[in-house]
Amino acid sequence: MDFFEHQERARRNTVLLVLYFFLAVALIVVAIYIVVLIFIVGLNRKTEGIEVVPVAGYWDPEIFAYSAGATLIIILLGTLYKTIMLSSGGSVVAGMFGGLPIPTDTTETKLRRLLNVVEEMSLASGVPVPPVFLLEEKGINAFAAGFKPEDAVIAVSRGAVEQLNRAELQGVIAHEFSHILNGDMRTNIRMMGVLHGILLIAMIGYLLLRGSFYGGSTRSYSRDNNRGGGGGQIVILLIGLSLMAIGYIGVFFGRLIKSAVSRQREFLADASAVQFTRYPQGIAGALKKIGGFDTGSRIRDPHAEEASHFFFANALGTSFFQLLATHPPLVERIKRLDPEFDGDFNKYQRESLATQEESGISQISPAMPLPEKFQATPQEVVERVGSPTARHIEYARGIREAIPDPLLESTHDAYGARALVYALLLDRNPEVREEQFKSLRSVADPMVYRDTVGLQKALEGLDQRYRLPLIDLAIPALSNLSEKQYETFSQNVKTLIDADHRVNLFEFALQNLLTRHLAPKFGITDQVKVRFTDLKPVTDECQTLLSALAHAGSRKETEVALAFEEAQRKLAVVGKHLTLRPRNTLSLSKIKESLDRLAQVAPLAKKRLVEACATAVIRDGEITLVEAELLRVVCDSLGCPMPPILARI
Numbered sequence: 001m002d003f004f005e006h007q008e009r010a011r012r013n014t015v016l017l018v019l020y021f022f023l024a025v026a027l028i029v030v031a032i033y034i035v036v037l038i039f040i041v042g043l044n045r046k047t048e049g050i051e052v053v054p055v056a057g058y059w060d061p062e063i064f065a066y067s068a069g070a071t072l073i074i075i076l077l078g079t080l081y082k083t084i085m086l087s088s089g090g091s092v093v094a095g096m097f098g099g100l101p102i103p104t105d106t107t108e109t110k111l112r113r114l115l116n117v118v119e120e121m122s123l124a125s126g127v128p129v130p131p132v133f134l135l136e137e138k139g140i141n142a143f144a145a146g147f148k149p150e151d152a153v154i155a156v157s158r159g160a161v162e163q164l165n166r167a168e169l170q171g172v173i174a175h176e177f178s179h180i181l182n183g184d185m186r187t188n189i190r191m192m193g194v195l196h197g198i199l200l201i202a203m204i205g206y207l208l209l210r211g212s213f214y215g216g217s218t219r220s221y222s223r224d225n226n227r228g229g230g231g232g233q234i235v236i237l238l239i240g241l242s243l244m245a246i247g248y249i250g251v252f253f254g255r256l257i258k259s260a261v262s263r264q265r266e267f268l269a270d271a272s273a274v275q276f277t278r279y280p281q282g283i284a285g286a287l288k289k290i291g292g293f294d295t296g297s298r299i300r301d302p303h304a305e306e307a308s309h310f311f312f313a314n315a316l317g318t319s320f321f322q323l324l325a326t327h328p329p330l331v332e333r334i335k336r337l338d339p340e341f342d343g344d345f346n347k348y349q350r351e352s353l354a355t356q357e358e359s360g361i362s363q364i365s366p367a368m369p370l371p372e373k374f375q376a377t378p379q380e381v382v383e384r385v386g387s388p389t390a391r392h393i394e395y396a397r398g399i400r401e402a403i404p405d406p407l408l409e410s411t412h413d414a415y416g417a418r419a420l421v422y423a424l425l426l427d428r429n430p431e432v433r434e435e436q437f438k439s440l441r442s443v444a445d446p447m448v449y450r451d452t453v454g455l456q457k458a459l460e461g462l463d464q465r466y467r468l469p470l471i472d473l474a475i476p477a478l479s480n481l482s483e484k485q486y487e488t489f490s491q492n493v494k495t496l497i498d499a500d501h502r503v504n505l506f507e508f509a510l511q512n513l514l515t516r517h518l519a520p521k522f523g524i525t526d527q528v529k530v531r532f533t534d535l536k537p538v539t540d541e542c543q544t545l546l547s548a549l550a551h552a553g554s555r556k557e558t559e560v561a562l563a564f565e566e567a568q569r570k571l572a573v574v575g576k577h578l579t580l581r582p583r584n585t586l587s588l589s590k591i592k593e594s595l596d597r598l599a600q601v602a603p604l605a606k607k608r609l610v611e612a613c614a615t616a617v618i619r620d621g622e623i624t625l626v627e628a629e630l631l632r633v634v635c636d637s638l639g640c641p642m643p644p645i646l647a648r649i
Helices: 003-046 061-086 090-096 109-125 158-163 166-181 184-214 218-226 231-277 280-292 330-337 345-353 378-384 390-402 405-410 414-424 430-443 446-459 464-478 483-498 505-522 536-553 557-571 588-598 603-617 625-637
Strands: 132-135 142-145 153-157 373-375 622-624
Touching: 003 061, 003 184, 003 231, 061 090, 061 184, 090 132, 090 142, 090 153, 090 184, 109 132, 109 158, 109 166, 109 231, 109 390, 109 464, 132 158, 142 166, 142 184, 153 158, 153 166, 158 166, 166 184, 166 231, 166 280, 184 231, 231 280, 231 330, 231 390, 280 330, 280 345, 378 603, 390 464, 405 414, 405 446, 405 464, 414 446, 414 464, 414 483, 414 505, 430 446, 430 483, 464 505, 464 625, 483 505, 505 588, 505 625, 536 557, 536 588, 536 603, 536 625, 557 603, 588 625, 603 625, 622 625
Parallel strands: 132 153
Antiparallel strands: 142 153, 373 622
């Protein structure tokens, strides 16, 4: 199953979630109607001197309408409240557990190691580095949360940071990146919002039950009861107990839904982690340590129940109803990774103490320069989208280690990250560059301006393949800007790009990456939603994009025409014939508008679009570094993270 099929499966899981949800709601509505009916029948039989509307048999449309209406309103309000609360993305989920963002410039050894692993995985997969949160929990656990890769966060428990070695930690992070890439996060966060509505019934029952005990003293309750006035208190008590009992229908279905959607995904994420790292003992070792650790993977926070499906391992400890557990049994997961495991967790703990900290992690390979041109096919590009390999992780480690220290350090704080972006946009022409410096002096923060001047020299002669990785690494620090700082930063970026009155491909790529991954964090753009299940409604946009890529792939008009025609055949929009647009009609703003609309296409249709884009660029079987950079930005804009395109070995 490739990236696009995983994304489509995530959409189907949402449909399954909705079906289960409606079934649970229907049962809750019926149960509450029965309870209301019982209470009213009881009042009819026992109440003296009070006129109560009689109930005809077991069916009363009026009572059903009132009870069902009230129930549906409560469930709907609960679902809407939670959904709106979670709409800001993964940081809200991390905040629910008291998670605090790990400073990007931290010098604490084990936290720095964690951030390094996340950065390497991001560079390898083509996903900008997500913020990393630390949960002050002793259990060994982690989760990824968000709607899309651009608003994803990774949260890791203190237990995982302290207990796991680098290979094991890399396995856990690779597992979480699988959830980011496969669209599982979106299902998880929607599941939490939907399930809150049906769990709200149990919460209301608990509040009524609590109020019946603490609303008045026991003595006054007894006096009222002796005088025959405690009936109301008893009714509230019974209603509270009934609602709590009915609420467990919600709890049961909540666990059933999470189990149905989550268990198989955990096996897939484990397998993906092995594919990413090429070291099954890393993630298997993390699972073995959980089994032999006193606290295991237990999360003590009261929100653990509603978010249990987010976690790397079972956050609730041992489940009485194992069939409803959100995660497969540890031993079963481990044996799929290590068939020789005998179930002795303590044995692994003893053996791991005797091995080196970095066991299983390959030595850092030097970031060998890629040739200016190398072989690639459109099919290879499609296969790699959302599916990094161990080679990509090794390459990413090499890239990260090869970046000069001043540049790498600048990505870790908000001042340096802004200065780095400004320095990357400085023009080679001395006259244009002087105008750019003049603009920055008047509007930029003095410290940022000073750092920009300093970084200019560090960037001289920098291999171009480091440019986009530097932007990816700077995203978390730039996310920490205030709204006013971000507004100033965005305006300065635009001013620097416009200084020479033209926009080159790198400037387009940089601005597109920054806008796509930062604007949603500051509430400037909304989440992208699927609006088109096929490509027919967006043929004009396809025509614009493929024309631009065909022109970018060659300067010869005959080659451009052939590339466009072949790309059109890959696209195969039934009943539509696309026309190659002249180069002078294709502005970068027009291309961006097309990409924004094409991002709303369903996953399986995007697969054909990505293959067509790759065909337009590399029709001749070769791709340059500039073309690879352009293709990566196009895929990123479509919501299809693409790892670096590597030369064949």
